[in-house]
Amino acid sequence: xxxxVTIKRTPHRDARMRVAADGKSLETGDIAFExxxxxEIAVEEALRIKEAGKAQEVVAVTVGxxxxxxxxxxxxxxxxxRGILVNSGxxxxxQELDSLQIAKTLSAVIQSEQPGLVIMGxxxxxxxxxxxxxxxxxxxxxxxxxxxxxxxxxxxxxxxQVTREVxxxxxxxxxxxxALVTVDLRINEPRYAxxxxxxxxxxxxxxxxxxEDLGGLADLGGIGQSCVRTVSYRALPAKEKGILVxxxxxxxxxxxxxxxx
Amino acid sequence: xxxxxxxxxxxxxxxxxxxxxxxxxxxxxKATDCISGxxxxxxxxxxxxxxxxxxxxxxxxxxxxxxxxxxANYTAEAYTHAVCDFTSERNYRFLGGSASSATxxxxxxxxxxxxxxxxxEVLEIDQLTxxxxxxxxxxxxxxxxxxxxxxxxxxxxxCRASAFEVPAEEVATESPVEVVTISHALALAGKQFLxxxxxxxxxxxxxxxxxxxxxGRGTRGAEGFQLLEQLADQLGAAIGCTRAVVDSGWMPNDLxxxxxxxxxxxxxxxxxxxxxxxxxxxxxRSSKTVVxxxxxxxxxxxxxxxxxxxxxxxxxxxxxxxxxxx
Amino acid sequence: MxxxxxxxxxxxLQETARRFAQNEMAPVAQQYDERGEFALKxxxxxxxxxxxxxxxxxxxxxxxxxxFESTLIAEELASGCAGMTTTTxxxxxxxxxxxxxxxxxxxxxxxxxxxxxxxxASFDLTEPGAGSDxxxxxxxxxxxxNGYVLQGxxxxxxxxxxxxxxxxxxxxxxxxxxxxxxxxxxxxxxxxLIPGKDESKMGHRASNTTSVRYENVEIPASLRLGEEGQGxxxxxxxxxxxxxSVAAIGVGVARAALHHSAQYALERTTFGQxxxxxxxxxxxxxxxxxxxxxxxxxxxxxxWMVDQGMNASKESACAKLFATDTAMRAATDAxxxxxxxxxxxxxxVEKLMxxxxxxxxxxxxxxxxxxxxxRHVLDAAT
Numbered sequence: 001x002x003x004x005v006t007i008k009r010t011p012h013r014d015a016r017m018r019v020a021a022d023g024k025s026l027e028t029g030d031i032a033f034e035x036x037x038x039x040e041i042a043v044e045e046a047l048r049i050k051e052a053g054k055a056q057e058v059v060a061v062t063v064g065x066x067x068x069x070x071x072x073x074x075x076x077x078x079x080x081x082r083g084i085l086v087n088s089g090x091x092x093x094x095q096e097l098d099s100l101q102i103a104k105t106l107s108a109v110i111q112s113e114q115p116g117l118v119i120m121g122x123x124x125x126x127x128x129x130x131x132x133x134x135x136x137x138x139x140x141x142x143x144x145x146x147x148x149x150x151x152x153x154x155x156x157x158x159x160x161q162v163t164r165e166v167x168x169x170x171x172x173x174x175x176x177x178x179a180l181v182t183v184d185l186r187i188n189e190p191r192y193a194x195x196x197x198x199x200x201x202x203x204x205x206x207x208x209x210x211x212e213d214l215g216g217l218a219d220l221g222g223i224g225q226s227c228v229r230t231v232s233y234r235a236l237p238a239k240e241k242g243i244l245v246x247x248x249x250x251x252x253x254x255x256x257x258x259x260x261x
Numbered sequence: 262x263x264x265x266x267x268x269x270x271x272x273x274x275x276x277x278x279x280x281x282x283x284x285x286x287x288x289x290x291k292a293t294d295c296i297s298g299x300x301x302x303x304x305x306x307x308x309x310x311x312x313x314x315x316x317x318x319x320x321x322x323x324x325x326x327x328x329x330x331x332x333a334n335y336t337a338e339a340y341t342h343a344v345c346d347f348t349s350e351r352n353y354r355f356l357g358g359s360a361s362s363a364t365x366x367x368x369x370x371x372x373x374x375x376x377x378x379x380x381x382e383v384l385e386i387d388q389l390t391x392x393x394x395x396x397x398x399x400x401x402x403x404x405x406x407x408x409x410x411x412x413x414x415x416x417x418x419x420c421r422a423s424a425f426e427v428p429a430e431e432v433a434t435e436s437p438v439e440v441v442t443i444s445h446a447l448a449l450a451g452k453q454f455l456x457x458x459x460x461x462x463x464x465x466x467x468x469x470x471x472x473x474x475x476x477g478r479g480t481r482g483a484e485g486f487q488l489l490e491q492l493a494d495q496l497g498a499a500i501g502c503t504r505a506v507v508d509s510g511w512m513p514n515d516l517x518x519x520x521x522x523x524x525x526x527x528x529x530x531x532x533x534x535x536x537x538x539x540x541x542x543x544x545x546r547s548s549k550t551v552v553x554x555x556x557x558x559x560x561x562x563x564x565x566x567x568x569x570x571x572x573x574x575x576x577x578x579x580x581x582x583x584x585x586x587x
Numbered sequence: 588m589x590x591x592x593x594x595x596x597x598x599x600l601q602e603t604a605r606r607f608a609q610n611e612m613a614p615v616a617q618q619y620d621e622r623g624e625f626a627l628k629x630x631x632x633x634x635x636x637x638x639x640x641x642x643x644x645x646x647x648x649x650x651x652x653x654x655f656e657s658t659l660i661a662e663e664l665a666s667g668c669a670g671m672t673t674t675t676x677x678x679x680x681x682x683x684x685x686x687x688x689x690x691x692x693x694x695x696x697x698x699x700x701x702x703x704x705x706x707x708a709s710f711d712l713t714e715p716g717a718g719s720d721x722x723x724x725x726x727x728x729x730x731x732x733n734g735y736v737l738q739g740x741x742x743x744x745x746x747x748x749x750x751x752x753x754x755x756x757x758x759x760x761x762x763x764x765x766x767x768x769x770x771x772x773x774x775x776x777x778x779x780l781i782p783g784k785d786e787s788k789m790g791h792r793a794s795n796t797t798s799v800r801y802e803n804v805e806i807p808a809s810l811r812l813g814e815e816g817q818g819x820x821x822x823x824x825x826x827x828x829x830x831x832s833v834a835a836i837g838v839g840v841a842r843a844a845l846h847h848s849a850q851y852a853l854e855r856t857t858f859g860q861x862x863x864x865x866x867x868x869x870x871x872x873x874x875x876x877x878x879x880x881x882x883x884x885x886x887x888x889x890x891w892m893v894d895q896g897m898n899a900s901k902e903s904a905c906a907k908l909f910a911t912d913t914a915m916r917a918a919t920d921a922x923x924x925x926x927x928x929x930x931x932x933x934x935x936v937e938k939l940m941x942x943x944x945x946x947x948x949x950x951x952x953x954x955x956x957x958x959x960x961x962r963h964v965l966d967a968a969t
Contacts, residue, residue: 017405070598074602098378099369100376100379130365130381135372136373137337138371141449149514164362165362165514166515167363171456192606193599193603194603196650196651199645199650202596231410234408242563244569245569247572249584251552251568251570251581252587254568255529255585261585
């Protein structure tokens, strides 16, 4: 079986994002980028399935600009076998792609790659849209299990049993492959890309596909127009500085005085 | 051609409206105010029909219910199918709901099936016209607000429950209820629901509670949480925690507050022995009043606290519980 | 052509080492330091990540990093814990002589051992009576049959008690001074090789340092490393190559001192404002930043020269001298900025000061570096 994982290039988890002077964009000059941390967990999960002998190939895919090659390289360094960069450079110059366009693009790649399992991060830490994975599953007509904290493939490799972290507790579902799973934090702790792995990564195949050349998009009615655009950013309003009290008794008194309890 | 009407989708439907459902209706009302349309409500799931009377005084023009057998156990695939079958015959301008683990799961499928744009976890509606919307939402772990411009005749959006006022007064007129029957199957063959393990507790639900007592890694496990539970009992509060606490196995995942857990905004939030990682703050920073108790005076949580106490929680929490009894 | 831009692979190497240092080393550094405990758990993970054997060629299971790339790793690791980085340096010191002078058979056996499972190795040069003056060593090698017998004692050996094999230097003829020195590879299970107890050190306490006694240690000629009489040259070539790594450790320690100082200066308030507002503090921080930048450039340049196959003896000495002096100064200033807190174990900077001190002493004291530099300058002038 082949597993396909998706990767997004996102600002480093510790980066402090600032709004640029125009109020419409973000200052990205000094920002370091990384694989979206949840996507890194997806790569790890795919590698573990492969290492358990239940998959033969792990393919990492990203839709983005040429620079996203760095994140694909990181996935290959972790152990993925092959990378695909769908270059949206041309389209991005005109306008940013919205979730549905990215979902259609990924679906076209999946149709051509025909993996048995697609694993994605449950959210991207930059826009926090939580949208693309279910969109892809719907476009493909596949079953999905989002927010997985446990993923087990059956012995015959035909089904997957997934534990999902949901608001009420833990849900168990069974998926018939091909299927799509998004992973949550507790499913695994991703490995570091090893140094030998990094050196090997540059010799692994990394295909670049221009988004316009993705034939499968025709089946999906084309990529369409971008309908969602970010027009401005602003910082959160500053919070008024609170006060420090010096004892639990004083804290209780303050709470009562403010009629909070 | 769409109408100027708004549909708020609730599903799976609870036996009576929760805070997040009332917030969804607040969200819908905000949308109808912008475009002078009407608000309808779609309730999905086995409890939809019986619970519809509980939703009847929230100001909806009409309540639709779908209680199809394939919705008995929640699956994203069947719920998506149901919503799309319903909406494809009715031209709503705006489809909305509250963010939850269910809507995060099936709403994007609905958007993809209908081929319409979607906005997640909206905080403000700046503008809504016949073919344009401007919505505000948080990005980068809640550190920045982004304004989205969304074009097209129909959109789907979820709201952050904490951001939309729950309608205060009940509306006198009762919304009429229409039971919608779908005769074909909704489930997708490749998806089987197996089980749901729910945590049961006598305490209020995190997303419902007026007061939340939350603990972090510094509680040092069971001993610390026992003290927090005593404080919570005294206040009738819900218990919450950080990711580190769930990762350590001290508390179940459904009590996690933060970017990847629940986003809450109670009247009063106690952050006890929580240093204040941005991922945690993203889930509670809209609380009306934040109280921080931490022995590290440099803990970032103090930056957003309204009331702070630098102390060891093992001493301070029992003292506070005692002082609040008086 | 001068470029300071790292390739995507080099950026990834750096990022991996940085994350490893932040997540795996820094959080436990204080605890291992306090207990003076060999950080085996950390090394196990470092091994799995390939950090212990970065310069071993890919052919033998390593990452095959250049000297320059290796300095990127050393700087990052040292910013997490200099003591743990010293353990990795110990493996590097045993690897370099094999790369320079090892036979294919020796490399296949010992380098593959290092990469196949968590294995440590040591470089046994220093003696109780011969530190900087290595040519005056008294450990002897005597020919016997088709092999050699080693006799003597080495001191302050990094990984001495945990190594699976030692690269040891002994003299075949003391009267020949440096021309008598010969290198050998001695598996640690060879009878007569006896490590001493783990020394209790001022700093680098997560690393293992012991004396190593050689009592009639018999080894076959196949374990001689390089030709007879070539050992001293091999040791010096090894140290020349390793020197940029020591310099990089200095940069890492100085960078940690700078980081903690800047954070603390913004948090700590005196006279109603953060101490970062005081010019006296600003100057100290600016000097640290200046020296970190300069030390890194010297380090990168020296390492680059080694990779070009150039003689980098002077440049490596300059880098080691300046970067480790920078580490000491920056750590001392960091303690000063922290004031009374800085002197306390509870805060991270006093450890930096203890760790920095060793950097000025090992792999050629900084006095020796001065001599090396002066010799090069004066030789060129005559």
